[in-house]
Amino acid sequence: MNDPVWPEGYGRRMLAQVDSTNAEAMRQAGGLSGPTWIFAARQLSGRGRRGRAWRDPAGNFAASLVLRPAEPPGQAALRSFAASLALHDALSALVPGAELALKWPNDVLLSGGKLAGILLEGSSAGGRMMHLVIGIGVNLTGVPEPGEAGALPAVSLLSETGARIAPEVLLDHLAACYAAREAEFQAEGFAPIRAAWLARAARLGQEVTARTMRGETSGRFETVDAGGNLVLSTADGRRAIPAADVYF
Numbered sequence: 001m002n003d004p005v006w007p008e009g010y011g012r013r014m015l016a017q018v019d020s021t022n023a024e025a026m027r028q029a030g031g032l033s034g035p036t037w038i039f040a041a042r043q044l045s046g047r048g049r050r051g052r053a054w055r056d057p058a059g060n061f062a063a064s065l066v067l068r069p070a071e072p073p074g075q076a077a078l079r080s081f082a083a084s085l086a087l088h089d090a091l092s093a094l095v096p097g098a099e100l101a102l103k104w105p106n107d108v109l110l111s112g113g114k115l116a117g118i119l120l121e122g123s124s125a126g127g128r129m130m131h132l133v134i135g136i137g138v139n140l141t142g143v144p145e146p147g148e149a150g151a152l153p154a155v156s157l158l159s160e161t162g163a164r165i166a167p168e169v170l171l172d173h174l175a176a177c178y179a180a181r182e183a184e185f186q187a188e189g190f191a192p193i194r195a196a197w198l199a200r201a202a203r204l205g206q207e208v209t210a211r212t213m214r215g216e217t218s219g220r221f222e223t224v225d226a227g228g229n230l231v232l233s234t235a236d237g238r239r240a241i242p243a244a245d246v247y248f
């Protein structure tokens with residue numbers, strides 16, 4: 001594939017080492033004049049969803065994109081679908097034929113295992129986002145130690161496909177793919193992102209379990225609705241779930 005062109009209007013800060021690119025993005029957010037990628041060759045204390053740690057063996061990808069969407073949080077957060085889709089776009093271009101899929105809300109799977117995770121953070125005031133940070137971690141070469149029971153096994157791009165992609169190369173591709181998805185989101189809203197995401201979704205139409213702090217809901221994975229909710233068809237009817245961990 002041709003070398004991508006760095007997208008116009010996007011900045012980048014390339015760091016040798018950081019605690020967490022999301023933490024660094026939040027620290028720098030107030031001083032940035034436009035959308036900016038914060039990339040670190042080495043991340044020592046990565047943060048995962050639901051307060052979990054995200055372990056980054058050397059050689060893996062860690063970066064966070066800082067945006068200023070000035071939208072209500074629910075609308076701004078739909079970018080997590082744009083981000084996972086952009087990552088799918090970038091990886092499919094870099095490793096044609098890789099068996100990639102998307103898992104709600106924003107994991108990227110490879111050969112059925114967890115290849116990548118995305119963590120959204122941010123700050124808002126007066127009902128509008130001031131900053132949105134989209135943190136993306138990809139197991140390019142290393143696989144973190146096993147996580148909680150029942151979770152999908154972590155896999156790496158190298159272990160599953162033999163492809164050795166440098167983190168900086170993935171950043172160039174991801175930045176270009178994200179900028180294209182962001183432009184689509186701004187021009188046409190969530191509908192085309194939602195449709196493209198669903199076309200790549202893992203386990204659509206199959207039984208899944210959504211687990212929250214309050215309990216579990218099992219049902220057939222029907223769709224993702226216009227608000228980004230996971231829609232399950234359960235024995236008690238249709239349920240739209242805004243946030244959960246999903247188990248297959």
Ligand SMILES: O=C(O)CCCC[C@@H]1SC[C@@H]2NC(=O)N[C@@H]21
Pocket residue numbers: 019020021022023045046047048049050052054061062063064107116117118119135136137138
């Ligand atoms: O739990 C998940 O699946 C989300 C993991 C997100 C990890 C990435 S790595 C880059 C960015 N910086 C962080 O501290 N976390 C995100």
